[in-house]
Amino acid sequence: MTRPAFLKRTLALVALATLFGYASGADNKLGAGYLPPGDFDPGKALELIFPGLEIKGDAALWEVPEWEADPARTKPVWGLVKLEVLDSLRFRQADAKRIFLVCQSVPAEQEYNCRNFCAPDVGAATFTNTENGWRLDAVSRVMGRVGGGGKASKPKLVKLGPERYGVVLWSMGMGQGSTVQADTYFLETGTSVKEVLQITTYSDNGGSCGCEREVCDPDDPNLMTCFEIVSTVEFVPGKNAVVFDLKVTQTDRLDDTLKGVTLYSYTDGMYRETSP
Numbered sequence: 001m002t003r004p005a006f007l008k009r010t011l012a013l014v015a016l017a018t019l020f021g022y023a024s025g026a027d028n029k030l031g032a033g034y035l036p037p038g039d040f041d042p043g044k045a046l047e048l049i050f051p052g053l054e055i056k057g058d059a060a061l062w063e064v065p066e067w068e069a070d071p072a073r074t075k076p077v078w079g080l081v082k083l084e085v086l087d088s089l090r091f092r093q094a095d096a097k098r099i100f101l102v103c104q105s106v107p108a109e110q111e112y113n114c115r116n117f118c119a120p121d122v123g124a125a126t127f128t129n130t131e132n133g134w135r136l137d138a139v140s141r142v143m144g145r146v147g148g149g150g151k152a153s154k155p156k157l158v159k160l161g162p163e164r165y166g167v168v169l170w171s172m173g174m175g176q177g178s179t180v181q182a183d184t185y186f187l188e189t190g191t192s193v194k195e196v197l198q199i200t201t202y203s204d205n206g207g208s209c210g211c212e213r214e215v216c217d218p219d220d221p222n223l224m225t226c227f228e229i230v231s232t233v234e235f236v237p238g239k240n241a242v243v244f245d246l247k248v249t250q251t252d253r254l255d256d257t258l259k260g261v262t263l264y265s266y267t268d269g270m271y272r273e274t275s276p
Contacts (some may be wrong), residue, residue: 033048034130034132034133034134034135035133035136036133037129037131037132037133037134040088040099040127040129040134042085042088042101043060043085045085045088045101045125045134046083049101049125049136049141050062050083050141053083059082059108060082060084061080061081061082061083061108062080062083062105063079063080063081064080064081064105064142079107079109080107080108080109081105081106081107081108081121082105082107082108083103083105084104084105084106085102085103086102086103086122086152086155087101087102087154087155088100088101089101089102089156089157089167091165093163096128096129096130097128097129098126098127098128098129098137098165099126099127099129099134100124100125100126100155100157100165100166100167100188101124101127102122102123102124102155102169103122103124104121104123104147104152105120105121105123105142106118106121106150118148118150119146119147119148119152119171120147120150120151121142121144122142122143122145122146122147122152122169122186123139123140123141123143123193124139124140124143124186124193125137125138125139125140126139126188126193137188137191138188138190138191138192139191139192139193140194143186143192143193143194144184144186144195146169146171146184147171148171148172148173152169153169153170153171155167155168155169156168156169158185158235159235159244160185160187160235160243160244160266161240161242161244162242163242164187164188164242164243165188166185166186166196167185167186168183168184168185168186169184169186170182170183171184176207176208177206177207177208177209178203178204178208179202179203179204179207180200180202181200181202182198182199182200182201183198183199183201184197184198185197185198185199185271189269194269196266196269196270196271197246197264197270197271199233199246199248200229200231201230201231201233202228202229202230203227203228203229204226204228204229205226205227206226208224209223209225209227210224210226227252227254227258228253229250229252229253230251230253231248231249231250231251232248232249232251233246233247233248234246234247234248234249235247238263238265239265239267239274240265240266240267242266243266244266245263245264245265245266245274246263246264246271247261247262247263247264248261248262248263248264249261263275
């Protein structure tokens with residue numbers, strides 16, 4: 001199989017990755033402020049990030065305002081949501097102590113159903129430790145929707161440039177005999193945090209390929225060839241001096257003659273495919 005055909009087959013599965021959700025294209029309003037000096041308190045950070053946050057027992061509830069909704073929608077994303085901090089990731093940038101806080105929200109009134117069906121909204125904020133306390137630098141209360149069963153994955157800190165950091169979250173989807181796994185990258189850009197790239201890291205069609213039925217013609221031209229494609233990601237210096245390029249190598253575990261390489265460069269606030 002030629003490389004274009006190989007990549008076409010792979011990219012056809014990316015449509016399934018849209019089951020993971022959407023990415024909001026609008027900047028979120030920044031509520032400037034500080035947390036007290038000393039130990040970083042994730043609970044206090046939520047109160048700063050989400051104005052009007054209401055604490056009921058162990059639940060943090062917030063009413064999503066109109067301006068926070070995805071601009072493609074006519075109503076707020078969820079209405080009343082339940083918030084949860086996924087992690088507070090610590091790193092050092094330009095000799096300053098910083099924190100990347102990532103949280104998720106699910107519909108408060110349908111939390112039980114969401115455990116089975118929905119992908120949560122994820123948000124993030126960055127803080128810098130100063131002599132006045134932890135300064136809120138960037139925030140996106142709704143920056144995308146990833147995960148499943150009402151739960152996003154545990155975020156991981158990634159270094160996307162010599163002095164640029166972001167986070168990556170993992171998702172998986174299944175449907176029509178296929179399985180897809182993807183990594184979604186988020187980067188601090190100005191006063192917001194945005195989704196900049198989603199990469200399919202694994203895909204197979206094990207539930208819809210081959211000739212395992214009792215009645216099957218192995219010469220049937222409509223019979224799908226089985227594949228199990230794995231992608232590895234490397235961060236490499238590239239055209240942008242501030243943000244690394246991403247080199248994605250795709251291989252088929254069922255046919256080691258099939259291999260493809262795709263390079264992404266960061267331009268105009270997004271990663272875009274470019275020539276190797």
